[in-house]
Amino acid sequence: MAKKTPLLEVKDLHVKVEGKNILRGIDLTVKAGEVHAVMGPNGSGKSTLAHVLAGREGYEVTKGGVRFAGSDLLAMAPEERAREGLFLAFQYPVEIPGVSGMNFLKSALNEMRKHRRLPELDAMDFLTLAREKMRLLEIDEKLIQRAVNVGFSGGEKKRNEVFQMAMLEPRLAVLDETDSGLDIDALKIVANGVNSMRSPDRAIILITHYQRLLDYVVPDKVHVLAHGRIAKSGGRKLALELEKKGYGAFGQSAASVAA
Amino acid sequence: MRREHPFSAPYVAQFTRARATLPGRGLPWLSGLRDRAIERFSSLDFPTPKVEEWKFTNLAPLTKTVFGPGPAKAGEDAGDAVQGFLMEETPCHLLVFVDGRYRPRLSAVGDLPAGAEVTTLAAALKARPDMLESHLGGGTAIDEKPFVALNTAFMADGAVLTLEPGVALDRPVHFLYMASAHEAPVVTHPRTLVLAGRGSAATVLESYIGAGSRTYWTNAVTDVVVDEGAALKHYRLQAEGAKAFHIAATEVRLARDSRYESFVLAVGGRLARNEIAASLNGINIDCRLSGAYLARDRQHIDNTTLIDHAQPECHSRQVYKGVLDGKAHAVFQGKIVVRPQAQKTDAHQLNKNLLLSETARVDTKPELEIHADDVKCSHGASVGELDTEALFYLRARGIDAGHARNMLIEAFVGETFEHISSPPMRAHLERMASSWLPSRHQGGAP
Numbered sequence A: 001m002a003k004k005t006p007l008l009e010v011k012d013l014h015v016k017v018e019g020k021n022i023l024r025g026i027d028l029t030v031k032a033g034e035v036h037a038v039m040g041p042n043g044s045g046k047s048t049l050a051h052v053l054a055g056r057e058g059y060e061v062t063k064g065g066v067r068f069a070g071s072d073l074l075a076m077a078p079e080e081r082a083r084e085g086l087f088l089a090f091q092y093p094v095e096i097p098g099v100s101g102m103n104f105l106k107s108a109l110n111e112m113r114k115h116r117r118l119p120e121l122d123a124m125d126f127l128t129l130a131r132e133k134m135r136l137l138e139i140d141e142k143l144i145q146r147a148v149n150v151g152f153s154g155g156e157k158k159r160n161e162v163f164q165m166a167m168l169e170p171r172l173a174v175l176d177e178t179d180s181g182l183d184i185d186a187l188k189i190v191a192n193g194v195n196s197m198r199s200p201d202r203a204i205i206l207i208t209h210y211q212r213l214l215d216y217v218v219p220d221k222v223h224v225l226a227h228g229r230i231a232k233s234g235g236r237k238l239a240l241e242l243e244k245k246g247y248g249a250f251g252q253s254a255a256s257v258a259a
Numbered sequence B: 001m002r003r004e005h006p007f008s009a010p011y012v013a014q015f016t017r018a019r020a021t022l023p024g025r026g027l028p029w030l031s032g033l034r035d036r037a038i039e040r041f042s043s044l045d046f047p048t049p050k051v052e053e054w055k056f057t058n059l060a061p062l063t064k065t066v067f068g069p070g071p072a073k074a075g076e077d078a079g080d081a082v083q084g085f086l087m088e089e090t091p092c093h094l095l096v097f098v099d100g101r102y103r104p105r106l107s108a109v110g111d112l113p114a115g116a117e118v119t120t121l122a123a124a125l126k127a128r129p130d131m132l133e134s135h136l137g138g139g140t141a142i143d144e145k146p147f148v149a150l151n152t153a154f155m156a157d158g159a160v161l162t163l164e165p166g167v168a169l170d171r172p173v174h175f176l177y178m179a180s181a182h183e184a185p186v187v188t189h190p191r192t193l194v195l196a197g198r199g200s201a202a203t204v205l206e207s208y209i210g211a212g213s214r215t216y217w218t219n220a221v222t223d224v225v226v227d228e229g230a231a232l233k234h235y236r237l238q239a240e241g242a243k244a245f246h247i248a249a250t251e252v253r254l255a256r257d258s259r260y261e262s263f264v265l266a267v268g269g270r271l272a273r274n275e276i277a278a279s280l281n282g283i284n285i286d287c288r289l290s291g292a293y294l295a296r297d298r299q300h301i302d303n304t305t306l307i308d309h310a311q312p313e314c315h316s317r318q319v320y321k322g323v324l325d326g327k328a329h330a331v332f333q334g335k336i337v338v339r340p341q342a343q344k345t346d347a348h349q350l351n352k353n354l355l356l357s358e359t360a361r362v363d364t365k366p367e368l369e370i371h372a373d374d375v376k377c378s379h380g381a382s383v384g385e386l387d388t389e390a391l392f393y394l395r396a397r398g399i400d401a402g403h404a405r406n407m408l409i410e411a412f413v414g415e416t417f418e419h420i421s422s423p424p425m426r427a428h429l430e431r432m433a434s435s436w437l438p439s440r441h442q443g444g445a446p
């Protein structure tokens, strides 16, 4: 039997931001069904990697590439990547005054459905689905009726990201510090939401600083990103090790990336 | 300083030829008023940017063409073009004018309560000339404003709404001025009059629309009188043709305890100026002016307002927002005057602009002239671009770039429509605005 194509294949990825080398040769392969955790000191390039995957402007890929389900990911517009099934839960979700959360998410979902050749959902069907997912994440319906993220607390923003993920059902979800700023109960709810998304066809990358999330969402692999490279990869024990020893062994303490 | 060859000269000559045929020629007060007006126009002439009020709006393109009086018969194609601008689902008292002439077959005045009258200026000049005398010549506008003077000299028709004390209209009144497609450049001088008696209430929409892509000029004047305790909602759609010139002045006189709510949606014309001057002549008046302007290509859209607080304890609010694409140029000039006796005035003004291109431009100029000490006055202005973070967030959820832009543009201007307190009118003007958004007529491709 032929080997299955990995969902995500990052090869020797080099990225510059404002003329500064931030990613310096990332190699990362994620298969469908897997959960990977990416850890690493502040400023090591975790969000940069997530943004490059999602297609944000301002990043210059100087070397290497990314394949997503066999296609050239970097050649696609951000919206195409999303429709192909890539989802980024933002470390800092953006507030968008004047755009209602409901309208926004309904537009997004129907774009996905169009792309998957499914019929668009009308307002009623959308609401039924949204309510089901809101229950899962214990989100108040009023929150979604407000303008996107406007006036949300830090935790509410993070939960809203996971809610969007649950609605859009991506093939690959990249969660950038979705656990940061959550209280203990919210962390369990979010972890529960993420676990409910685990499936043999889907992969999840958890960017996190804390072992705690990994107690709830048990990863198949853990990577340490330092100096813009994957400095070490291992099983979930690696996370416990990091918790004890810090990142000293990787020659980088917090926020000391050499230019 | 007089120009050697004033741009006004051809119009003065046209006036001399037309004088004997203008309506109301049997009324000495009117003939006298017209003569005085054309003389004023002749001496004021077309203002140059050296005139403070016209600093940011250069009328050179308007002076390049000499506009003539309309043809004897208006085009027959008007009916269809009018359809798209009527209020859906809301019955109105509708008066339609095509090329400055009343078109009864396109109009539907309907039944009005006793004490309310919707008629035309031409008819009113025959039926009740004395009622008009005190309102048409009113104020100092013809002395100071060249285009009000020009309109006054030539005015032949327009819509008139009068409300006796205490009369309230359930349905909106819609005055629609339409320019049909002509070969020759034509100017019309529509004159609208709204007289709201004591304690009366009404909702009025004026629409200025153009069919086809010919050059023409609409030189409109609207006189509004809102008497004690009356409430007028006065909306305006400016959707003239792409090559049209639109110069409009609205003179509003408010008496004590009255409420006036105005909203102006400007999307049309090559060069458009909408001026509103409101004088607050009694205590406890509430005056709200808001508007949205959406311009692209080489459009020039000017909104100029004056709120004159002449008496104490009045409120005024202004919120204008604009979205500019291409090489469009917008002007917002908002002047607030607070006279010495107008203590406890509460006046606020806000102008926000969203630039979608690097070549779009805006000049925003607030002007406060405050002569009283116990007042609350504020103004704010901003010019910004689309939020790239928000754009990326929307796109990262699968929404294409064009649609994402439109969502943000709609969110920006959408807020101004909240100032329209009449729900059907809000829905109508939102519909008129949404047809402007690029994706709506390009199919939403990025």
Ligand SMILES: Nc1ncnc2c1ncn2[C@@H]1O[C@H](COP(=O)(O)OP(=O)(O)OP(=O)(O)O)[C@@H](O)[C@H]1O
Pocket (backbone or CB within 6 Å): A017, A018, A020, A022, A040, A041, A042, A043, A044, A045, A046, A047, A048, A049, A058, A091, A257
């Ligand atoms: N737009 C930018 N301009 C300049 N430098 C940038 C820009 N974006 C990121 N950087 C720099 O790139 C480096 C990596 O940033 P990144 O946000 O990827 O770190 P991170 O690993 O996600 O950190 P954290 O754990 O604090 O979220 C940092 O040194 C950051 O200052």
Ligand SMILES: [Mg+2]
Pocket (backbone or CB within 6 Å): A046, A047, A048, A091, A176, A177
């Ligand atoms: Mg980060």
